[in-house]
Amino acid sequence: MSYVFTPAPAATVPVVGSDALFPVHRIYCVGRNYAEHAKEMGHSGREAPFFFMKPADTVLVVTEGTTGEMPYPTLTKDLHHEIELVVALGKGGKNIKAADAAAHIFGYAVGLDMTRRDLQAEAKKLGRPWDIAKGFDFSAPITPIVPADKAGDVNNAAIWLNVNGAKRQASEVTQLIWNIAETIEALSQAWELQAGDLIFSGTPEGVAAVSKGDVLEGGVAGLPALKVKLV
Numbered sequence: 001m002s003y004v005f006t007p008a009p010a011a012t013v014p015v016v017g018s019d020a021l022f023p024v025h026r027i028y029c030v031g032r033n034y035a036e037h038a039k040e041m042g043h044s045g046r047e048a049p050f051f052f053m054k055p056a057d058t059v060l061v062v063t064e065g066t067t068g069e070m071p072y073p074t075l076t077k078d079l080h081h082e083i084e085l086v087v088a089l090g091k092g093g094k095n096i097k098a099a100d101a102a103a104h105i106f107g108y109a110v111g112l113d114m115t116r117r118d119l120q121a122e123a124k125k126l127g128r129p130w131d132i133a134k135g136f137d138f139s140a141p142i143t144p145i146v147p148a149d150k151a152g153d154v155n156n157a158a159i160w161l162n163v164n165g166a167k168r169q170a171s172e173v174t175q176l177i178w179n180i181a182e183t184i185e186a187l188s189q190a191w192e193l194q195a196g197d198l199i200f201s202g203t204p205e206g207v208a209a210v211s212k213g214d215v216l217e218g219g220v221a222g223l224p225a226l227k228v229k230l231v
């Protein structure tokens with residue numbers, strides 16, 4: 001058996017403390033999962049969790065101590081940052097109960113769900129899909145993955161993002177509307193999850209625009225910091 005052309009290499013993320021790479025299967029993202037962010041987006045109350053995806057090859061890996069370079073994307077004049085705790089699955093499954101979710105988690109990383117907000121607003125208005133706003137090339141900067149047993153208590157960690165050294169986002173993972181275990185339960189009812197899936201768990205309030213030349217630095221306590229420059 002051969003291919004009609006050479007397949008693209010698998011998208012991967014390094015693992016802290018290992019030479020082995022984490023192969024990315026899918027990237028699921030949770031929408032409006034912090035109450036104060038839901039409010040700033042014009043919503044209130046506890047909605048049922050909802051999801052969108054980014055293609056696996058949108059990951060832009062940035063190792064600790066380096067500054068990743070993200071090309072400012074085309075077609076937008078309103079590129080927003082969304083700092084997020086990312087969950088990396090080491091074991092898949094369907095209809096996973098929240099109480100059993102921890103056994104499916106390989107580790108955690110810090111990610112940016114970069115968003116062409118103007119295109120998202122247009123899509124919402126016209127009832128169109130969000131893909132062009134969320135799933136564009138290099139839209140998922142991410143740190144290496146820390147194995148769960150070395151990641152500390154991420155469910156109770158601070159989450160933050162500075163732009164050019166000034167505070168933009170600062171909250172706690174405890175503020176998630178749907179926590180990590182509940183998110184895995186809900187996702188696994190809609191899709192059969194697989195080892196290699198990444199889950200961007202949502203962003204706290206404070207999302208705003210960034211420009212070419214800006215340096216974004218953010219993190220979740222207990223995980224590597226993520227530093228990205230827009231070029």
Ligand code: MN
Binds near residue numbers: 031082
């Ligand atoms: Mn997001």
